[in-house]
Amino acid sequence: MRPLTSGIRLSGAPVQGALLRGTAPRGVVGLDLDGVKVPLAEDGQFLLGFNRDAPPLGVLTVSFDDGEVVSEPLSIEPRSWRREFIAVAARGGVPSEAFMARRKPELELIASARLRSSDSAGWRQPFIWPATGRVSGIFGSQRIYAGEPGSFHSGVDVAGPVGAPVVAPADGVVILAAQSPFSLEGNLLMIDHGMGLNSAFLHLSSIDVKDGERVRQGQQIGRIGATGRATGPHLHWSMKWNEARIDPQMLVPPMGQ
Structure with missing residues (x-):
């Protein structure tokens, strides 16, 4: 871990899409990253996440019990994202009223789930792959349609046969177990790992746990x-840490190891 001037120690360097683990020295009573509160465990451990499109500079504000406040500038390393250029415009158009009527409550359920926090200590664990197979989609990739960028890929895809098992990558608490398939995500499962970190698992053929269950x-x-x-x-x-989209592949060893 590298120490900052405030005594904060971070594992690794800030990079777009990365999740860092940190340790605060005694006397630190509060942290925030660019105005977003950073949960701090009693032993001084914490997480910092950097969004896929995080700007080049972030500021970690450290508050001490004697009233001192220290601002730590963090240089955030950019990444080269895979882009595919398509000559024609994207298919589709304005979503229909019927689609939006169905989609709105789904988005509300997802947003509500992400507001739920738990005391899970899964965030402390080294993460494992939730499924094994060919990595068929990578985080951050994006298609450009006739010069117009589409949405970037927000996770990692693992190809596998229908019915292949999906396991918890770390301890957690189920914060959403879809009762019926969502329009885009299909059978959606979300797990909170604690400290603002959560995982979402999409397109499942079945969900084997229930809302509120510890896994x-x-x-x-x-x-x-x-x-x-x-x-x-x-x-x-x-994966998300607070509102930052995190690259899950950066948290796990290469597939098969």
Whole structure:
């Protein structure tokens, strides 16, 4: 870990899409990153996440019990994202009223789930892959349609047969277990790992846990499927720390190790 002037120690360097672990010295009573509160454990441990499009400079504000406040500038390293240029405009258009009527409550459920916090200590664990198979989609990739950028890919995809097991990448608490398939995500499962960190698992053929259930790392939580908007059976695994989109592949060892 490298120490900052305030005594804060970070594991690794700030990079777009990265999740860093940190340790605060005694006397630190508050942290925030660019105005967003950073949860701080009693032993001084914490997480910092950097969005896919994080700007070049961030500021970590450290508050001490004697009233001192220290601002730590963080240089955030950019990444080269995979881009595919398509000569024609994107298909589709303005979503229909019927689609939006269905989509609005789904988005509200997702937003409400992400507001739920738990005392899970899963964030402290080294993460494992929730499924094994060919990595068929990477975080941050993006298509450019006739010069207009589409949405970037918000997670990592693992291709596999329908029914292949999906396990918890770390301990956590289930904050959303879809009762019926969502229009885009299909059978959606979300797990909170604590300290503002959560995982979402999309397109499942089945969900094997229920809302509010505590799960252990390696426990089967569902099965790979192709529900929702999916071109074939695969698991889409995405992660967020507060509002920052995190690259899950940066938290796990290479597939098969």
